Amino acid sequence: MQQPSTKPLTGWRAKGHEIIFEADTPAGKAFDVGLIVAIIVSVIVVLLESVADVRARHGVLLRNAEWAFTILFTLEYVLRLSCITRPAHYAKSFFGLVDLLAVLPTYLSVLLPGAQAMTVIRTLRILRVFRVLKLASYVRESDQLLHALVLSRRKIEVFLFSVASVVVIFGSVMYLIEGPENGFTSIPRGIYWAVVTLTTVGYGDISPQTPLGQAIAACIMILGYGIIAVPTGIVTAELTRAAQGPVTMRACPGCGATGHDPRATFCKFCAHTL
Secondary structure, three states: OOOOOOOOOOHHHHHHHHHHOOOOOHHHHHHHHHHHHHHHHHHHHHHHHOOHHHHHHHHHHHHHHHHHHHHHHHHHHHHHHHOOOOHHHHHOOHHHHHHHHOOHHHHHOOOOOOHHHHHHHHHHHHHHHHHHOOOHHHHHHHHHHHHHHHHOHHHHHHHHHHHHHHHHHHHHHHHHHHOHHHOOOOHHHHHHHHHHHHOOOOOOOOOOOOHHHHHHHHHHHHHHHHHHHHHHHHHHHHHOOOOOOOOEOOOOOOOOOOOEOOOOOEOOOOOOEO
16 A cells, blocks of 8 residues: 655645645635635625625626636635645545535536526635634534444434424324315325424415314424434533543644644554654
């Protein structure tokens, strides 16, 4: 098996990595602050462009600004991939995917008008403020939450399957009891009512009229309160087992990942030398 490369970055790539990925240096912090400001302004531009009156008066200006931000973020994304030894690792990471999705909608709008509205996904990039403010504890907590969700995946899948079975059964029963004359025109319509009732949303667009149907509805409402608490308990139980030690904001030169143990020598994601 091919051993991971540990060759250090040199020249402009090393300097670029320090500025783009490291938030502990003055240049890195200035870069991240400027990036966050640009992200916020670009999101405001997208929001304003969705307002008809503003678009009618300043549509050309907003559109040009949106393209300017897109080109800027595209160049930043390319630089990020160029300043690490394993660009594929970063490209498949959470922030790597967000960075890519932040620029794609504008390019897609050339073929699909209106697609640029999806550029509001750039707001996720503001999560980099945790690095700028050196809030390493937030990174640790987010890692714990993600780890707990992964460990809870199968339990939650079983839970969702059980809930789906319950709403199908209750939806079918209500279709038989209430019938089309009371709004339950089909089993899917009954399932829709069961989902709305079980989740305690209660739109009120359809409701049982017979005493038996109302009794079943009352049971579903009470059951709904218990069901809502189940996934919370599952994830909470896993969170108690996912306690981790302190982490730092050092960025890996290989994949750009952060959240390493203070005493770590190698990246826990790609094994590159830190």
